[in-house]
Amino acid sequence: MYFLYNLIVICASAILKVLALVNSKLALFVNGRKKTISLIKKSISKEDKVIWIHAASLGEYEQGLPIIEQLKIYHPSHKIILTFFSPSGYEVKKNSKIADVICYLPMDTKRNVNAFFSAAHPDIAIFIKYEIWPNYLSALKKASTPTFLISALFKEDQIYFKWYGGFMRKALNNFSHFFVQNEKSKTLLGSMGHTNVTIAGDTRFDRVNEIVERNNELEFMTRFKDGKFCLVAGSTWPEDEKLIIEYINKTTYSIKFVIAPHTIKDNHIQEIIQSINKKVIRYTDLEHNNLEDCEVLIIDTIGLLTKIYSYADMAYVGGGFATGLHNTLEPAVFGIPVIIGPKYDGFAEVEELIDLKGVISIENTNEFTEVTNHSFTNDDLRVKTGHVNTAxxxxxxxxxxxxMSVLNSVIG
Incomplete structure (x- = not known):
């Protein structure tokens, strides 16, 4: 089976190189990996003690960030290598100072694995949530390197629990310990004979709690909000923007709106602006306008949304009508109601918060209008809903x- 797996990975790598010639995102994926070994060798010497952390993309990075921050505090003599699989994670965080080396993880071929381990020689490895790469895990096991999977989530429909999933089930045997999010994941691992499992929960909750404790002040948001009710729509897709803009154009309530689109290309921003019949301004034009008089603010840059949520009286999180729901915990932690679209299957925290009535799922503009109007006109309802989320x-x-109590004992 290893032969077939390696053949598939090699063929996939070759196909990706061809597709990268005509696809800019795949070009980042392919060309970025060419720099991995040189980036590691530039910062890691043979004498260094190394902690390797791997995240698939940005979401997994956010889950791993509280752990990385604690590792830096408790083990300052170790160097940290942070690898990403996806461009959507690496390209956003490649210039961060959170790790000594930030790079792509080379494809899971034996040749790449050998080159990576020769340069990185990790003393401990931490994978986040779903990342299972058989050749890397096998090499870690052979080197007797303690290897952990954190914030892991297992479900019956995953390959490990299929009749044909024996190869991937075997890969799980290479982990020293699993830190899972819930009892169900522990039970599923137990059905395969794994007893090295701890129900630790999801580190994302620690991450969003840290967001509240930091300084979230934004001078331009203070001026824009101007003491009025503010709805922040974050990570929106065209499907989300259509119903939000329809409400903006029709409502007679004194509401300030912030829209932070997922896509911030200029042509898309212009389309949004032209479809709104109220006074609108984009973030990059702030210095040329009187913010207090504007009713709609378009965020055409990245890195501000989390702080902007702190100014919201309620939030809309995009993706529930499109490709996948974005992070609902970031606005929810500020104690406000959160509206989403109808597609949220697989997001355990969203399903639970909907049952608790802290998050509200809507299917059309009429429902969005009803929920928003209720929150605007009923302070007690809005506050009660927000308290559900913070609690x-x-x-x-x-x-x-x-x-960390386990990792610290292993690292010493």
Whole structure:
């Protein structure tokens, strides 16, 4: 089976190189990996003690960030290598100072694995949530390197629990310990004979709690909000923007709106602006306008949304009508109601918060209008809904401490 797996990975790598010639995102994926070994060798010497952390993309990075921050505090003599699989993670965080080396993970071929381990020689490896790469895991096991999977989530429909999933089930045997999010994941791993499992929870809850504690002040948002009710729509797709803009154009309520689109290309921003019949301004034009008089602010840059949520009286999180729901915990932690679209299957925290009535799923503009108007006109309802979200997140926090108690004992 290893032969077939390696053949598939090699063929996939070759196909990706061809497709990268005509696809800019795949070009980042392919060309970025060419720099991995040189980036590592530039910062890691043979004498260094190394902690390797791997995240698939940006979401997994956010889950791993509380752990990385704690590792830097407790083990300052170790160097940290952070690898990404996806461009959507690496390209956003490649210039961060959170790790000594930030790079792509080379494709999981034996040749790449050998080159990576020769340069990185990790003393401990931490994979986040779903990342299972058989050749890398096998090499870690052969080197007797402690290897952990954190914030892991297992479900019956995953390949490990299919009749044909024996090869991937075997790959799980290479982990020293699993830190899972819930009892169900522990039970599923137990059905395969794994007893090295701890229910630690999801480190994302610790991450969003840290967001509240930091300084979230934005001078331009203070001026824009101007003491009025503010709805922040984050990570929106065209399907989301259509219903939000329809509401903006029709409502007579005194509401300030912030729209932070997922796509910030100029032509898309212009389309949004032209479809709004109220006074609108884009973030990059702030210095030329009186913010207090504007009713709609378009965020055409990245890196501000989390702080902007702190100014919201309610939030809309995009993706629930399109390719996949974005992070609902970031606005929810500020104690406000959160509206989403109808597609949220697989997001355990969203399903639970919908049952608790902290998150509201809508299917059309009429439902969006009803929910928004109720929140605007009923302060008690809005506050009660927001409290549901903060209490839920507080109750789910603590995964980082549970994981670190084990990691610290292993690293020494």
């Amino acid at each position: 839920y997140i507080k109750n789910k926090s603590g995964a980082t401490d549970r994981i």
